[in-house]
Amino acid sequence: MKDNRINGADELEKELRNKMSELSSNVDCFEKISARAFPETDQDFSDSELTVSDLENVTGRRRAVPVLKWVSIAAAAVVCIGVLPRTVFFQEFMADLGTDSNRKYRDMISEIQRETEVNDYKVYDMPLSEYIEDDILISPLYSCPFEAENTDDINVRVFVREIEGVLTNQIYAVEYTGDYNESNFLAAAESKAKFTNKDIEAIGDISTEVNDYKAYRAACNAFTGDKYALLVDEDGKRATAASFAYVHIFKYDDVVKTLQTQVLYCNYDEDCEKYYYDMMTSCYDEELGGLVEYILPEADKLWKTSLNYDGSDAMPEENKSAFNRKDFFADAAEYEDLTETLSWYEPYNLADEALVDDKVQTMRFSENSAVKTFKTPADSSIKAAMRMYEPYITHFSYDSQSDPTIDISIDGRDEQIIVHSGNIEGDFAELGKKTEKTTNAAEFSGDLFAEEQEQMQKNAEINRQIHEAALKSEEIRKQEENASQAYEQSKDEILIINDDEKTSQPYNAFIFSTDQSFVLSSGEQE
């Protein structure tokens, strides 16, 4: 069918709406409806207070007004207020409102396109399901502004503005399907923070040096090593923990500040999909001459709006992140005298440059035949400075021939990061390095002071003790592994003999009776 008037989605929709409206205007079937719904019913349509019954009321007493009368009055009011305007100008009114919502969405899209062309933006592109689950790793201050139950083939592109290479809290997000082009956009969101030229001029010099110290101390307070030299929390649950820190420029209520945010996060071996995190933000106080804690505004006050394609609200009612807040930083005062029993390494500092991209990656660790997974921050700079924590004795159990490796999964391909003993940081890690250097110096110069000799001996003794402890825990771990393997093997050879149905079968080593007692025997039994 040829119709030269159809040109664009709005016109299509309008044409369809008009035609359908014309068609439905021919429908007039209320009589049939009422005949079926109210058969043989004589309704009282009177809106007058005086009825025949009232006129015949010789006592003069007014009868109670029938309920139906009030319903009729209410219905008449509804018709006058709600229906007549609808048929006269309501359609135009709603059309205007609809256009207005749609316009807000279109304006937002235009702003995103303009902003990302003119200013510097860091761009993160990922499946929507990933942004919903891993929001803390992508935009730590913002949760995903879109909702979805079925996220197949739905992606999100997040734009974070940078000023002089520093991330800000001016952020946009676009939900789309298929390829990234406007015809495939489903929804868009924008932050309240928008940086003007005046804001940028007022920022001044920005120091990008990060300080992870609070995160490290919080990690030492929350985690320690068990007898197998594995990381556990205060309840003895095995965990994997990491932290990252970054500097960012933050605008709220027309005030701009340069902030430092440290994030400590972990997951547990029993459920690698669920994460726990805490965040601490600080800023430089000129009066005090140091960093002070900065309380961020509530998260729901940071997004300005999230709109669907049709202008309706797209902001989710529920946060479905895999990250749950936990008070790692809450008791800072309690761990002033804390012994720092953890070491750390920066895996992406050791990795090939090609591995350091702007996507959330999944690390895989093998431990006691089990594989654990752990996700990384998306941003490449933040990823490079990310710290993985472990008990200080862990790395001493490895020799240089068997440095542990971390497997990384990136876009389906497998990569590896090797962590050498020399890459470990932390107080105890430093001891090993000092001993090595001191020994070399003594051998080279042949001339040491007595105090230095004594210190060297002490360090060597500590080192020996640490090494022994590490070897011991490694032995225990191997014993447990062997026991586990033996058990697995024995299961293959077990024949279950039922007390009621004894059968003559050959058996090898172990028999389970029905009361679950364990009997070691051999030969045949009837």
Added chain:
Amino acid sequence: MDAETKLLSGGDGAIFTNVLNKEQSFSNEEDNTVNRLIISCRNSKESLNTLYTMFKDSVFAVAFGITSDYHLAEDCVIETFVRLTQVKKFSPKKGDGKGFILTIARNVALELRRRHKREVSNFIIQSYGEAEKTVEDSIYINQLLKYLNEKQRETVILHCCAELTFRQIAKIMKCPETTAKSRYQKAISILKEKAGEQQ
């Protein structure tokens, strides 16, 4: 803003933006009226008449979108409003009145279509209304929508003609909101493509 030297309090907080504006408050008021009318229409012809006047067009559109037949769609309208007077379980406080009515309309249309054994792909109108305009409009709409599958057709009708949000559509069609959105997007792009080819 002041920087305070006190501990950062932890805790999860759902992030959402409550965009309450004039059109939403108006819409909430309208919803309450519709809900009250649904309750009262069991016994009140006036309430039923009001609902009929308010929703006849949307109900017809939904029914036509499914049956593709003017007379069947008209029967759906009658059946929908009759059934509305027989509803027993509807909460005026929690229910979405418009969505409720259109869900009934959809179910009735699907039933009638099944009963009359009309196939989705068959757009031939088997009985015509007396007015030529009715026939012309019916054919026009069917031709416009013939390149869409059943779900896409329904989604387009519910959004364009019944003016439902994707959230409401998702509830009526029992699918995720994103599916409703992407179906609609796909349908519009098909229509635009076909309209462009035919020019």
